[in-house]
Amino acid sequence: MIRNFLHIFMMLVACVFGISANAKDMTFEMLYQNHTNMIVAEGAITSETPDAFQAFLDANPFDGFSLVMALSSDGGSLFGGLRLGQMIREAGLDTTVERHPIDPVSGKPTDETANGGCFSACGIAFLGGVRRSVGEGSRLGFHQFSSAGGSFMKEDSVYITESATQLMGATVLGYIMEMGARPDLFSQLSEALPNEMWEPTVDERAALKIVTTDLFQDFAFTPYGKGVIAWAKSPENVTGRSRVGQVTAYCKGGIPYILLSSVTSAYGVDSQMRSLISEVQTGWSVTSEETGEAVSYGIDFVSIRTEEGLPLAELKLDTHGVEILKGGPVLISVDFPASTGAMFYLRTNPTQDDRAALDASFRLCIR
Known part of the structure; x- marks a missing residue:
């Protein structure tokens, strides 16, 4: 849907979006770091x-489990930022805001990191990351889109028709929602004039889902059979070898269970890997990351779903495990070698509403 909007959007605003003549166009460099491929993107x-x-x-093949783009830019073309962000998402990349200083001898970026800045159209592109983070000391900023283009310090603008402005607003809002950020982000950035810059605080970044977390929260519950199930999704948890994008809690036969699932088949696990995991798994555990208290369960408490589909593993637990799970923050992990090519784990820190949803899902088996 957003792609179709972008084609129309480009035709309407191509003539009015530009970039400062003094700005250097964005360049891309690949930085290979053990299991991580870092794309260093800097410039307008x-x-x-x-x-x-x-x-x-097309010219730089990936060679790792983690694919990250490090952004540092003062912004530029809104259309360019929107399309770049969409491409980042399509490629399954994570995004971060940081700089990588250039080695004076090789002319290539180094492993060293420095504070970066990602503003305006760069902030829009940043939202394309599957997982998004801002390096400590780095800055992220947004403002109204402007027909003036170029630097956000430019105060003069050209005339845009009302219909084009409305289309741009709808496109940006739709993009924000499609990338998983809160729609309130659009109203917040719209309050900053084109010659101003709104830099959300750490708390605002989290609340508006500008940055992502690997915590499963916001459990919803749905009637199922004679009870209810509680479930939460976190597509951001699916990265590298991690495959769990959804967790579901329920009661079956008087016993509490949680089901770990993929979000889409594209990030699933094939039948051969499932069979291997089933053979080598040694149980699972739920650990309080606050107190260190843990409950471990043996192989009989894990059922690996070997058939194709989104469900990955069904985990059986008891009253003690349920209490630790609801207490949060906790780490849930199925025990098997990462050399299989996959990892089944998740973190959650249930809110008061989440605990109510979990209580409802376990009501028939925990009293």
């Missing part, structure tokens, strides 16, 4: 940046 975003990024992807 133009309408040609998405094409440059596609050419970079």
Whole structure:
């Protein structure tokens, strides 16, 4: 849907979006770090940046489990930022805000990190990351889109028709929601004029889901059979070898269970890997990350789903495990070697509403 909007959007605003003549176009460099591929992206975003990024992807194969783009840019073209963010999501990349200083000899970015800044159109592109973080000391900022283009310090603007402005607003809002951030982000950034910059605080970044967390929260509950099930999704938890994107709690035969599932088949586990995991798993555990208290369960308390589909593993627990689970923050992990190519784990820190949903799901088996 957003892609279709972008094509119309580009035709309407291509003539009015530009970039400061003094700004250097965004460049991309691949930095290989053990199991992580880091794409260092610095410079101004133009309408040609998405094409440059596609050419970079075509010429630089990935060779790792974690794919991250480090952004540092004062912004530029809104269309370029929107399309770049969409491409980042399509490639399954994480995003972070940080700089990587250039080695004066090789002319390539180094492993060293420095404070970066990602503003305006760069902030929009940043939202494309599956998992999003801002390095300590780095800055992230947003403001109203402007027909003036270029630097956010530019106060003059050109005329945009009302229909084009409405289309731009709808496109940006739709993009924000599609990328998993709160729709309130749009109203917040709209309050900052084109010559201003709103830099959300750490708490605002979390509340508006500008940055992501690996915690499963916001459990919903749904009637099922004679009781209810409680479930939560966290697509951001699916990265590298981690495969769990949804957790579901329920009661079956008087026994509490939690089901670990993939979010989509694209990030699932094939039948051969499932069979291997079933053979080598040694149980599972739930651990309080606050107190260190843990409950471990043996192999009979794990049922690996070997058939194709989103469900990965059904875990049986008891009253003690349920209490630790609801107490949070906790780590749930199925025990098997990571050398299989997958990991089944998740973290959660239930809120008061989450605990109520979990209580409802376990009501028929925990009294």
